[in-house]
Amino acid sequence: MASSAGDPLLSGEAGDGRRRFVPSTIRLKTSVWSELGGAVGDLGTYIPIVLALSLASHIDLGTTLIFTALYNFATGLLFGIPMPVQPMKSIAAVALSSAHLTIPQIMSAGLAVAAILLFLGVTGLMTTLYRLLPLPVVRGVQLSQGLSFAFTAVKYIRYVQDFSRSSSASTSVPRPLLGLDGLVLALAALLFIILATGSGDDEDVNRDGTSRRRRSCSRVPAALIVFALGLVLCFVRDPSILQDLRFGPAPLGLVKITWDDFKIGFWEGAVPQLPLSVLNSVIAVCKLSSDLFPERAELSPARVSVSVGLMNFVGCWFGAMPCCHGAGGLAGQYRFGGRSGASVVFLAIGKLALGLVFGNSFVTILGQFPIGILGVMLLFSGIELAMASRDMGSKEESFVMLVCAGVSLTGSSAALGFISGIVLYLLLRLRDLEWDIRGLLGRWAAGRRQSTNEANEDGAADA
Numbered sequence: 001m002a003s004s005a006g007d008p009l010l011s012g013e014a015g016d017g018r019r020r021f022v023p024s025t026i027r028l029k030t031s032v033w034s035e036l037g038g039a040v041g042d043l044g045t046y047i048p049i050v051l052a053l054s055l056a057s058h059i060d061l062g063t064t065l066i067f068t069a070l071y072n073f074a075t076g077l078l079f080g081i082p083m084p085v086q087p088m089k090s091i092a093a094v095a096l097s098s099a100h101l102t103i104p105q106i107m108s109a110g111l112a113v114a115a116i117l118l119f120l121g122v123t124g125l126m127t128t129l130y131r132l133l134p135l136p137v138v139r140g141v142q143l144s145q146g147l148s149f150a151f152t153a154v155k156y157i158r159y160v161q162d163f164s165r166s167s168s169a170s171t172s173v174p175r176p177l178l179g180l181d182g183l184v185l186a187l188a189a190l191l192f193i194i195l196a197t198g199s200g201d202d203e204d205v206n207r208d209g210t211s212r213r214r215r216s217c218s219r220v221p222a223a224l225i226v227f228a229l230g231l232v233l234c235f236v237r238d239p240s241i242l243q244d245l246r247f248g249p250a251p252l253g254l255v256k257i258t259w260d261d262f263k264i265g266f267w268e269g270a271v272p273q274l275p276l277s278v279l280n281s282v283i284a285v286c287k288l289s290s291d292l293f294p295e296r297a298e299l300s301p302a303r304v305s306v307s308v309g310l311m312n313f314v315g316c317w318f319g320a321m322p323c324c325h326g327a328g329g330l331a332g333q334y335r336f337g338g339r340s341g342a343s344v345v346f347l348a349i350g351k352l353a354l355g356l357v358f359g360n361s362f363v364t365i366l367g368q369f370p371i372g373i374l375g376v377m378l379l380f381s382g383i384e385l386a387m388a389s390r391d392m393g394s395k396e397e398s399f400v401m402l403v404c405a406g407v408s409l410t411g412s413s414a415a416l417g418f419i420s421g422i423v424l425y426l427l428l429r430l431r432d433l434e435w436d437i438r439g440l441l442g443r444w445a446a447g448r449r450q451s452t453n454e455a456n457e458d459g460a461a462d463a
Contacts, residue, residue, distance in 0.1 A: 034338075042086065050087065053095065059106070084344070114309040136425060186372030
């Protein structure tokens with residue numbers, strides 16, 4: 001564990017006195033710097049989608065920042081881990097595609113998903129589903145999401161992006177080698193994070209099979225330093241953005257949703273989003289949390305599902321981007337040092353300050369953020385999530401996991417990969433059952449033949 005000797009919040013009598021007034025869920029597990037590093041670990045996913053929706057779909061960035069800050073506060077206090085708050089990616093993808101959903105339709109899609117997840121959580125059906133799903137299928141979904149993040153990250157690093165059209169609109173134009181958003185800058189950030197944090201493991205294994213404990217996270221808040229550098233470069237790249245900043249939050253107002261908006265939002269946005277929300281935002285998050293925090297009680301799928309539902313029932317009516325939790329965000333925040341709810345509370349403070357001070361005008365700053373740096377941060381999040389699948393104990397489990405992941409990636413559909421994984425898993429179980437029955441029948445027949453032979457031998461002896 002990172003030493004807490006120099007952290008007044010973690011040591012000394014003064015620190016102990018303060019801890020009495022801090023809820024246990026947001027008490028620091030490592031150091032302030034580690035938790036701050038984890039706070040920005042998910043921004044490689046968050047910023048591109050928020051920026052794209054603000055530029056192309058005219059979602060108010062200030063409103064989204066304020067409401068996602070409130071979500072972060074609530075989830076940090078409720079769950080006690082760096083629970084992420086991410087955009088609903090399928091809804092965002094549809095909104096930015098040729099369908100180009102309007103704001104009422106986007107909010108309708110978020111409300112529809114929220115209602116279904118709230119129902120599944122309150123009734124306990126989500127917990128039942130979580131317990132019934134085979135682990136290799138869950139790992140397949142995690143692996144596909146992690147690799148998808150990594151592929152997107154490499155595109156961010158290698159090619160010029162245009163977020164005014166899509167959250168991952170890679171062009172065919174290679175990123176210039178030099179410059180304030182060049183390939184050299186991205187590679188330098190990548191090397192710095194590797195040197196500062198290594199592979200991110202908490203535990204290493206010696207050659208004799210025994211384990212030796214390593215520091216849970218680096219003393220150097222690598223992600224925070226890289227993100228701060230990106231913010232500074234925003235103003236260096238275009239000093240005129242200072243003139244476009246406007247102080248004060250945007251006024252809140254209810255979004256007017258018609259029945260036609262709801263129908264379009266449900267079929268175009270909610271239907272493709274729902275499988276991803278169930279699998280990645282609830283089930284994969286709960287499983288990953290038990291992997292990353294084995295000392296904690298397992299997250300309740302019902303509570304996570306209800307959390308997503310309540311968040312969107314509050315924010316979507318005011319035009320905040322539909323949000324959910326995500327295994328990739330949790331992996332990213334953990335990878336960069338987040339170990340408690342304090343990590344997302346720090347993030348909430350930053351979002352709330354930006355939303356209240358700059359409102360929607362903050363989009364001018366994000367528009368100049370070096371995309372190569374975002375790609376580097378997203379790459380580590382994807383790798384951390386994909387590595388959760390390394391615990392498959394047999395070739396059969398690995399087979400199911402890889403087929404599930406391959407179909408998900410090829411078809412760009414977590415639902416399709418999930419169905420393929422379930423079907424394959426059941427077929428393999430049926431095949432094993434068939435062999436078990438054949439073996440049982442074979443042993444029964446052999447026993448019958450042996451009994452018959454013994455009876456014949458006894459009869460011959462009596463004669």
